[in-house]
Amino acid sequence: MNSATLAVETIASPHAHGGNSVARTMFRVQMALVPATAFGFWLFGWPAFFLWLLTILSCLGFELLSLKLMGSRRIKGTLWDGSALLTGWLLALTLPPWAPWWVAVIGAFIAIVIGKQVFGGVGQNVFNPAMVARVALLVSFPVPLTQWVTPLPLMSVGAPDFVHGLRIFLTSLPLPDAMASASLLGYTKTEMSRGIDLLNSLAGAHAPAMSWIGARSGSLGESASLLILGGGLYLLVSGIITWHTPLAVLAGLAIPAAIGHAVDPAHYLSVSAHLLSGAAMLGAFFIATDYVTSPNTGSGQIVFGLGVGLLTWIIRSYGGYPEGMAFAVLLMNALTPVIDRFAKPRILGRDRKGKPLDIPENKGA
Amino acid sequence: MSDALKEVPLGGALKEVPSGNNYGNIMKEGLWEQNVVFSQLLAMCPTMAVTTSGTNGLGMGLATTAVLIVSNILVSMIRHTVSSQVRIPVFVVLIATLVTVVDMAMNAWLHDLYKVLGLFIALIVVNCAILGRAEAFAVKSGVAASAVDGLAMGLGFTGALTFIGLIREFLGSGTLFAQASNLLGPSFAFLEMKVPGYGGALLMILPPGGFAILGFLLAGKRVMERRLDERAKQQTGDAAPVAA
Numbered sequence: 036m037n038s039a040t041l042a043v044e045t046i047a048s049p050h051a052h053g054g055n056s057v058a059r060t061m062f063r064v065q066m067a068l069v070p071a072t073a074f075g076f077w078l079f080g081w082p083a084f085f086l087w088l089l090t091i092l093s094c095l096g097f098e099l100l101s102l103k104l105m106g107s108r109r110i111k112g113t114l115w116d117g118s119a120l121l122t123g124w125l126l127a128l129t130l131p132p133w134a135p136w137w138v139a140v141i142g143a144f145i146a147i148v149i150g151k152q153v154f155g156g157v158g159q160n161v162f163n164p165a166m167v168a169r170v171a172l173l174v175s176f177p178v179p180l181t182q183w184v185t186p187l188p189l190m191s192v193g194a195p196d197f198v199h200g201l202r203i204f205l206t207s208l209p210l211p212d213a214m215a216s217a218s219l220l221g222y223t224k225t226e227m228s229r230g231i232d233l234l235n236s237l238a239g240a241h242a243p244a245m246s247w248i249g250a251r252s253g254s255l256g257e258s259a260s261l262l263i264l265g266g267g268l269y270l271l272v273s274g275i276i277t278w279h280t281p282l283a284v285l286a287g288l289a290i291p292a293a294i295g296h297a298v299d300p301a302h303y304l305s306v307s308a309h310l311l312s313g314a315a316m317l318g319a320f321f322i323a324t325d326y327v328t329s330p331n332t333g334s335g336q337i338v339f340g341l342g343v344g345l346l347t348w349i350i351r352s353y354g355g356y357p358e359g360m361a362f363a364v365l366l367m368n369a370l371t372p373v374i375d376r377f378a379k380p381r382i383l384g385r386d387r388k389g390k391p392l393d394i395p396e397n398k399g400a
Numbered sequence: 401m402s403d404a405l406k407e408v409p410l411g412g413a414l415k416e417v418p419s420g421n422n423y424g425n426i427m428k429e430g431l432w433e434q435n436v437v438f439s440q441l442l443a444m445c446p447t448m449a450v451t452t453s454g455t456n457g458l459g460m461g462l463a464t465t466a467v468l469i470v471s472n473i474l475v476s477m478i479r480h481t482v483s484s485q486v487r488i489p490v491f492v493v494l495i496a497t498l499v500t501v502v503d504m505a506m507n508a509w510l511h512d513l514y515k516v517l518g519l520f521i522a523l524i525v526v527n528c529a530i531l532g533r534a535e536a537f538a539v540k541s542g543v544a545a546s547a548v549d550g551l552a553m554g555l556g557f558t559g560a561l562t563f564i565g566l567i568r569e570f571l572g573s574g575t576l577f578a579q580a581s582n583l584l585g586p587s588f589a590f591l592e593m594k595v596p597g598y599g600g601a602l603l604m605i606l607p608p609g610g611f612a613i614l615g616f617l618l619a620g621k622r623v624m625e626r627r628l629d630e631r632a633k634q635q636t637g638d639a640a641p642v643a644a
Contacts, residue, residue: 149612153615175603
């Protein structure tokens, strides 16, 4: 009996693993994006598909290149954890569907190399990589990044077939006038600068349509707000994201929009126009909820989300650019460390201010 | 006796640097190893502001070089007469005077370039590289060595600014040395190049592009230096047994 020894290996914590991983989370987010993306392919045809594919492939390529240059030890695991793929996917959803091929490649370079790997790779970046690339592309190449195309469903007459689609994608010729179109936000901004207020411009014959179903010009992620919303609700139900950020973003956008529209409908778009246009849905559910670049606590996320929504509304209403979601997300990303400083998670056994909890001494005695 | 007198105005902290005829070393330090932009990271304000084209970078760099050489010479000449307590104000007045002269000269003879660089010429006064060299080198060194140091640091600065400017200009507007004839005279118009059919990425002309390019260049320089170090180490490692 005495000779029996206790064979225990010492293992560092954590001792239990929930089975979750970066790859699994990323995969679920991608699943949530599938319906909206597929609908976008149907709506805008082959060029949109090529754009999506090349953006993702270039993101993976630049990720691989960065990891090789940095001498990473687990290249395969990091490359296939889905984070670069998701970045590329989100970036593709914010681009004009018929953007030329080099937009995809340059955007992927900016997102992965400058937006992410320079800071140290996944989990280290200060700013949302996809939004960094979106803003850099918009500032650098204003013309191809604001050329929206009228929806031409895949099977309809006049939609480009596979070869023609590839030609559109590779040659970056200017769009034919018949197919060029403006997004709702861009259209109202242009009309406003010409001195035509919203009441007249939206009643005009050329006013872009606005609908939940999404047969409208815009980026892939802009057209199908309902499908994006559905994907977002799936993420919410499956516990990938919490309700704080999306609700706060939408509230931060909707409340000022409602006030503005009630006060002066000639100069401020309605709530539904704001919520269904641009990247509002995509931003609220998929971009502002990025784990790395948003605050840790629920209260912090509410502040963050309200800031994103409010800034988006301000930029859309008063700024030079028609859409401001990307700028708003980046600005609030910069504030995230400050928010995190004020809204800290509670430490186990202490209250929110960091004082030890009162534990009744003689419990049960 | 004379040594003791020398020590008095300078104070203990500012000892004379023994400068032999190591001018080659001074040049190397200024151009590469202690490059104002790439190693010391000084003068970031003009580096970001004027490097939107190669020509602007070159003009700014040359103006700074002129100020730097003369200020180094003057500071070195008066280093025994100015007491260490008041040396900074004296240096600043000296540098400000020089900058005013350069400013007026450029306004008179290089007016087109002056219109572009305008404000930043006057701001050479507060360029930390100049006061930095006065403090770090000229006040402790002989006149000739100080002049060489000013030249080396200035040329290193000019090279860095021109290089960053060329990259940003190429990526941002698809040209190289645009309007070089403004700076160097009409005979240098052949330098001006344009990439056909390239509109340029506006971001590279804007400040974020400047920071991104500078960051990549800094990283590149560090990688180069590390490789050179490793190679040198290997060579000495290989050579040592043979020599022994």
